[in-house]
Amino acid sequence: xxxxxxxxxxxKIFEGVKEExxxxxxxxxxxxxxxxxxxxxxxxxGDKISxxxxxxxxxxxxxxxxxxGNLSILNEMSEGDIFGEAYSASLSGMAENNAVAVKxxxxxxxxxxxxxxxxxSLCDHHNTLIKNIYRTISAKNLFLTQKIGYLSQRTTREKLxxxxxxxxxxxxxxxFTIPFNRQQLADFLAVDRSAxxxxxxxxxxxxxISYSKxxxxxxxx
Amino acid sequence: xxxxxxxxxxxKIFEGVKEExxxxxxxxxxxxxxxxxxxxxxxxxGDKISxxxxxxxxxxxxxxxxxxGNLSILNEMSEGDIFGEAYSASLSGMAENNAVAVKxxxxxxxxxxxxxxxxxSLCDHHNTLIKNIYRTISAKNLFLTQKIGYLSQRTTREKLxxxxxxxxxxxxxxxFTIPFNRQQLADFLAVDRSAxxxxxxxxxxxxxISYSKxxxxxxxx
DNA sequence: AAGAAAAAGTTGTAAAAACAACAAGAGTGA
DNA sequence: TCACTCTTGTTGTTTTTACAACTTTTTCTT
Numbered sequence: 001x002x003x004x005x006x007x008x009x010x011x012k013i014f015e016g017v018k019e020e021x022x023x024x025x026x027x028x029x030x031x032x033x034x035x036x037x038x039x040x041x042x043x044x045x046g047d048k049i050s051x052x053x054x055x056x057x058x059x060x061x062x063x064x065x066x067x068x069g070n071l072s073i074l075n076e077m078s079e080g081d082i083f084g085e086a087y088s089a090s091l092s093g094m095a096e097n098n099a100v101a102v103k104x105x106x107x108x109x110x111x112x113x114x115x116x117x118x119x120x121s122l123c124d125h126h127n128t129l130i131k132n133i134y135r136t137i138s139a140k141n142l143f144l145t146q147k148i149g150y151l152s153q154r155t156t157r158e159k160l161x162x163x164x165x166x167x168x169x170x171x172x173x174x175x176f177t178i179p180f181n182r183q184q185l186a187d188f189l190a191v192d193r194s195a196x197x198x199x200x201x202x203x204x205x206x207x208x209i210s211y212s213k214x215x216x217x218x219x220x221x
Numbered sequence: 222x223x224x225x226x227x228x229x230x231x232x233k234i235f236e237g238v239k240e241e242x243x244x245x246x247x248x249x250x251x252x253x254x255x256x257x258x259x260x261x262x263x264x265x266x267g268d269k270i271s272x273x274x275x276x277x278x279x280x281x282x283x284x285x286x287x288x289x290g291n292l293s294i295l296n297e298m299s300e301g302d303i304f305g306e307a308y309s310a311s312l313s314g315m316a317e318n319n320a321v322a323v324k325x326x327x328x329x330x331x332x333x334x335x336x337x338x339x340x341x342s343l344c345d346h347h348n349t350l351i352k353n354i355y356r357t358i359s360a361k362n363l364f365l366t367q368k369i370g371y372l373s374q375r376t377t378r379e380k381l382x383x384x385x386x387x388x389x390x391x392x393x394x395x396x397f398t399i400p401f402n403r404q405q406l407a408d409f410l411a412v413d414r415s416a417x418x419x420x421x422x423x424x425x426x427x428x429x430i431s432y433s434k435x436x437x438x439x440x441x442x
Numbered sequence: 443a444a445g446a447a448a449a450a451g452t453t454g455t456a457a458a459a460a461c462a463a464c465a466a467g468a469g470t471g472a
Numbered sequence: 473t474c475a476c477t478c479t480t481g482t483t484g485t486t487t488t489t490a491c492a493a494c495t496t497t498t499t500c501t502t
Contacts, residue, residue, distance in 0.1 A: 062366070064370060064373075072369075072370065072373035072374075074366055074369045074370060074373065075366065075369070085359055085362075086359040086360065086362040086363040086366070087363070089355065089356050089359040089360070090359070090360065090363060096363070096366070096367070097366065097370075112355070113352070116348070116351055116352045116355055117348060117352070127337070127338060130337055130351060131334075131337045131338070133355075134310065134333070134337055134354075134355070134358075135310050137355075137358050137359065137362065138306055138307040138310040138311070138358065139307065139310070139311065140362060141306075141307045141358065141361060141362055141365065142307040142308070142311060142317070144362065144365035144366060144369065145283070145295055145296065145307070145317070145318065145365060146317070147369060148293075148295045148296070148365065148368060148369060148372065149285060149293065149295060149318075151369065151372035151373065151411065152285075152293035152295065152372065152411035153293075153411070154411070154413075154459080154460070154488090155459095155460090155487090155488065155489085156488080156489070157488095181449070181450085182449070182450055182451090183449075183450090190372065190373040190374070190375070191489080191490090192375075192489070192490050192491070193449095193450085194450090194451075194452080194453095194490085194491080194492085195488085195489055195490060195491085197450060197451050197452080198451075198452065198453080199488095199489095200451090201451070201452080213450095213498090375458090375489085375490070376457095376458065376459085376490090377458080377459070378458095402478095402479070402480085403479070403480060403481090404479075404480090412459080412460090413459065413460050413461070414480085415460085415461080415462085415463095415480090415481080415482080415483095416458085416459055416460060416461085418480060418481050418482080419481075419482065419483080420458095420459095421481090422481070422482080434468095434480095
């Protein structure tokens with residue numbers, strides 16, 4: 001427990017709340033902490049979800065496999081991100097995607113409905129928590145909308161370019177590192193890996209970008 | 222003002238709050254109501270967004286045009302939906318997409334930060350409001366994730382089929398009506414309209430679906 | 443350090459999409 | 473009702489992608 005308190009205090013959810021306060025708050029909320037091994041499923045499509053999951057450590061992919069086995073990574077959650085919160089608030093309450101630990105993960109489960117019911121000013125920092133959760137979910141919204149922007153591009157080159165441009169802007173540098181390997185990037189952009197690789201080569205040949213491994217540089221045109 | 226109170230009481234945001242309470246609450250919050258004509262821009266990329274917008278009447282498209290003029294409808298907001306809330310909570314606070322009224326619209330602006338700061342139990346229904354907002358944003362999240370599921374499909378047929386399947390499930394019927402015309406559906410699914418039309422024809426020929434105008438029926442296989 | 447395994451890159455081909463240009467139909471207003 | 477506009481559907485061509493099969497490079501393991 002103690003070893004996770006530091007993690008919690010560093011997470012976006014508990015930003016601005018001191019460790020001793022977090023402990024008090026957790027006691028007034030339903031919570032559970034569990035760790036997962038690399039590759040392990042956190043939940044599966046159809047699972048009943050009653051609480052939100054917060055990534056304390058590691059990385060989680062929200063993904064879906066279609067009938068023919070094509071994998072789509074719908075979203076990547078990393079430290080401080082909330083996932084599954086939408087299912088717990090939905091009518092059916094059932095997961096519509098799989099959540100998989102892509103590396104060793106530590107997940108905190110919280111009953112958000114309980115959090116949102118402000119408990120007679122029992123904890124001073126309840127408000128902070130609500131604001132933090134709101135910001136996190138909003139940020140996720142923004143991310144999803146951005147991703148839709150990439151996927152809405154017609155060609156692989158346009159998809160790559162819009163994604164890489166955004167990463168460059170986010171890094172405030174023409175050179176930046178992305179958190180995906182080639183297969184993951186292809187899944188994220190919903191294109192074929194080998195086709196994407198060859199498109200990357202072409203873009204490099206055309207002098208639009210240069211790259212090595214996961215580090216890319218956008219060129220002036 | 223009075224004419225909007227009924228709208229507000231019917232909105233998802235104020236669900237469970239009586240009209241007289243809403244009036245009280247609005248007084249303790251910053252708010253603004255404005256209407257827009259069909260085709261009018263509600264905000265543009267780069268605009269500074271300080272409050273969340275709630276659709277009281279009409280429909281809004283969140284969209285983006287790329288360098289070459291391709292339009293992408295990233296999201297459709299209808300009555301009760303919140304939009305722009307992510308920008309107001311983000312660092313830059315600037316809109317990253319355009320918001321356009323696709324029909325006559327009435328928009329309520331609320332300062333969400335103010336809402337989330339629970340005001341010394343001044344209004345009893347503040348909690349209800351917070352929960353409603355959370356549910357709305359979560360639902361939006363779910364919608365965005367679903368859309369990413371459609372866009373992640375490789376072929377136009379798969380995109381159409383995954384979208385139509387979901388609509389069928391949502392309508393709890395093999396026959397259902399979609400809220401898009403062909404051009405809007407094509408923009409939504411990020412495909413070429415004419416190519417999509419011909420794919421729809423093929424799917425009908427293949428006996429997978431049948432349709433007339435915006436009403437579709439999924440066939441047993 | 444060697445061998446195995448995983449990831450990345452390459453190429454050719456068949457399939458699919460974008461694009462363009464046009465035809466047909468539905469809806470609207472004078 | 474006629475002309476005009478908007479929407480939908482059709483077809484052929486060009487471009488792009490998926491797919492498959494393979495090579496090269498990198499990373500991991502013992």
